[in-house]
Amino acid sequence: MENSLFSKPRDLFLDIVNPRDYVQIDSVSHMYQSLKNSVQKPLKMILLYGKPGTGKSMLLHKLHHDLSKHQKVLMFDIPIVDEDDFLRVLAQRIFGHSPREVMTLTRFLEIAEAVSYQDVPIVLLDEAQLYSSSLMEKIRLISDARAIKFVITLHKTDKEDVIAKEHFQTRIWESIELQNASAEELKIYVQKKLLKANCFDVANMFNDKNMRLITSLTKGNYRDTNKLLFSLFSLYYWYEQNHPTLIKYNALKSKWIEMAAIHTGLIRA
């Protein structure tokens, strides 16, 4: 419905990684600035890691969005696990070379040497934990040869500390860890996102109590927060259409937040 107050906020929180939706929060901005500074240094490999939903992909997309204006940057948001395919895509999209023969590492390095850029091209690899060990070894050799600079993102799980992995332990020159958001940061994130889209009335409905509940449900995970708020505004949209008198515009209803959490699976009921 066109004049619905909640349809626009609902669509804002669709779980899509779009660098234009990047919301500046102090801690994330600081991370992003240090990531940008690292990229400018003659480092060969930069690791961005953190738990799922901490904004690694968004930061990588933002970096890609910002750097691609000035230098050669290639983004792999979906991993290419086949080694030959990986090297072939790199050769074609960075160096503009499409060999017909089988692409070996030696051949790739020959191509890279033949094409020289003023700035070393940057390749951004999302979900790098999905790459095989042998492909990671090749990536290391390529970065050692200073043919390409890699920025990779990894999930950090409780069971497996990826920093300890042999591949990354000795070859990472810089690593940046992203953390889950606090209640205050999440409030800033939500309100900035809503205000950016001119949803002032809805932004004013978020009070500290609401944000504490949302943070406790999502544990500060941005992805879960997006999913929860999408469901919440879908609920509000439904009530707006069917029982508008039940809506209070001065604060969010805890009951409906919990119902949205049940719907998204954050609460098992």
Place this chain on the structure above:
Amino acid sequence: MLDIRNLERRWFKYKIKSYAPYIGAIFLLLISLMAVLYLSHDSDAPVSAVKKAQLDSTVKTTSLTATPKNDENPDILEPSMDFVQSFQTSIPQTPMAPAAPAPQSPKPLQQSIPVPKVLNVPESASIKAPPPAISPLSGDKSLSVNRNESKIDIESVERRFKDTSNASLGLFIARYHYDHGNYSEAYNFSLKTNNLNNKIEESWIIFAKSLVKLGKVDQAKKTLQLYISESNSESARSLLDSIERGTFK
């Protein structure tokens, strides 16, 4: 598409589940509280039974004495004070006699505390007989049956004490006499109890209180001081304080 009805139902279940531990905890707390109350009430039962029995005996006495107003028989049955005489004669024969109490008991407390002399119980004639529950009215020809079962009871207890020399019985008798204002008896029996067992705090307390009641305040203080130095008893200390401050009555 959201199924709001289903979501509301699930939310309701979730709330019930989330409150369940608190409700359970409160329920358990209430149960345990009730159990504690019940148990404490149960443990009080024997004491209250004894009190009730004592009360009953008194009540019985008064009720019995109150009723025979209409009786034509003017004879009044006086309480027997024979037990006093029998007890008096038995005192010197007991091993706890004041003549030589110290050598008989080698306990350290016994040695440190000078054993006071047992007071002579006054002759039965000089003992004021307890006033009859109903004073016989002049010219009233009613029969007054004045039975005092509690006296009979204590007599039997004293007989048992004489036979068994049980310190607990001695303490019971001393306590009984003290409660009934027979301070000299209370003094005697607490002294005997102390001779049998010098570690019963209450017996020493009754002993000292009886001394005060009998006007021997200094002796009471001395006794308490010696007992405190031996046992470090808080009750004795507080009694001594109250005696010294003059608040003990």
